[in-house]
Amino acid sequence: MDIRDNLEAILGRLGVDLTAWKGDDLIVRTPVTGEVIASLRASTPVETAGAVGRAREAFLAWRLVPAPRRGELVRRLGALLREHKGDLGMLVSIEAGKIVSEGQGEVQEMIDICDFAVGQSRQLYGRTIASERPGHRMMETWHPLGVVGVITAFNFPVAVWAWNAALALVCGDPVIWKPSEKTPLTALAVDALFREAVADFNDAPEDLSQVVLGGAAVGEVLVDHRDVGLISATGSTRMGAAIGPRVAARFGRCLLELGGNNAMVVAPSADLGLAVRAIVFAAAGTAGQRCTSLRRLIVHESIRAEVERRVSDAFASLPIGNPLLPGTLVGPLIDERAADAMAAAIEQAKSDGGRVLVGGERVAIEGAAGGSYVAPAVVSMPAPTQIVRTETFAPILYTLGYSDVADAISLQNDVPQGLSSSIMTGDMREAELFVSVTGSDCGIANVNIGPSGAEIGGAFGGEKETGGGREAGSDSWKAYMRRATNTVNFSDELPLAQGVRFGA
Ligand code: UN1
Secondary structure, eight states: OOHHHHHHHHHHHHTOOOGGGEEEEEEEEOTTTOOEEEEEOOOOHHHHHHHHHHHHHHHHHHTTSOHHHHHHHHHHHHHHHHHTHHHHHHHHHHHHOOOHHHHHHHHHHHHHHHHHHHHHTTOOOOOEEOOSSTTEEEEEEEEEOOEEEEEOOSSSTTHHHHHHHHHHHHTTOOEEEEOOTTOHHHHHHHHHHHHHHHHTOTTOOTTSEEEOOOSHHHHHHHHHOTTEEEEEEESOHHHHHHHHHHHHHTTOEEEEEOOOOEEEEEOTTSOHHHHHHHHHHHHHGGGGOSTTOEEEEEEEHHHHHHHHHHHHHHHHTOOBSOTTSTTOOBOOBSSHHHHHHHHHHHHHHHHTTOEEEEOOSBOOOTTOTTSBOBOOEEEEOSSOOTTTTSOOSSSEEEEEEESSHHHHHHHHHOSSEESEEEEEOSOHHHHHHHTSTTSOOSSEEEESSOSSOOOTTSEEOOEETTOSOOEESTTGGGGGEEEEEEEEEOSSOOOOGGGOOOOO
């Protein structure tokens, strides 16, 4: 079946009605073939401000619904995602160009966070605190924060919304979603499933979850609006640097998930078979378009030549092609700009003295002439030059050598970004060092697995130019609530803290 027919059938089964979105502001292409699959209109700034107003109204009602009941709505959403996993995953593959298994995996990540959030809805715990005053009790109370604006990127077009929305909803917050201009269809599909989940859920107000479409002008309305309590934004460091100060200027809250430049250290004691498999998935999987993709390989000099050879051989045999076909492991880049950026980065690396060991060239795929297919590249570098310290959103793996593990850790840390990292080693002292205070400075530091492909149970995000936000598991839910500290006096005295005396 051709992509457009397949797409129409999928959108039909997911209950997506594009009538209200017909227009020509967003020309949506599938990276699989480059062909146009939809032409939609953008939300106007006035409409977007209207969405915030309606979300604010929804907040006033939703915050009163008991959290476990709010969890029940997320449970229903999770059930619909399970039911429609095949179709929604395929839509992700069509719109973002992921191989089928990764498209399905992304929907699984949504299901997982829904399950997590349902449990969390009964665990919005505050603490009780020992008061220094007799007859007093202190406690923390967590209250819903307000409207949450979620700005997402093309590369995880639906999972990142789910990390935010599933938690925001159980925390009592309505959500407004601005997806990437490149992936509006997946957002509208999720919106359709949410509407189905909420349809006969009597306690939910109107407009609990809304989608706005468009580019920066639409995002800016959310960013600047005083009634948006939290902006959760995923994208480039440049975007985060623009958003952060604007939200701070109105004393709003930000959760930023920005660029990464993730490294793996391969020690002499590493299981090299395991390492090569981890490297290939992390560097070439998703065509190098995860924020957690492996970009820098820091290998002990004694095994550098062998690792470079084995990784290059593995890259050379990767099946590159139409991501919708079984057997393909590397699909297209999102667009031509990404392919141009990859080519430019490789040129720069070469002029810095880098040697391309494999890949880097454009690949022509039969029946997909308009797609931007590339061969994942391994580039051996003499030093960590500026291009190595820059995130290029494409499958380029730079290799660097080291002789002392402390130097390897310094190399890993010596980039502006701080998202993810890993070490492959059989030496427990090295492993512990890597995750210790003087080890990796990233938000994610792994041992004997690659830097990508995190589960939702842990807090996800990174330090430095990655923005500092944490999403998904652990106690990330706290970002979606406000904390009150309460001191309750149940005595008939009025002792003051710190022993202060005031009057009689
Ligand atoms: C992203 O690329 O924006 O850890 C998110 C991972 C995925 C999420 C990546 N679970 O690779």
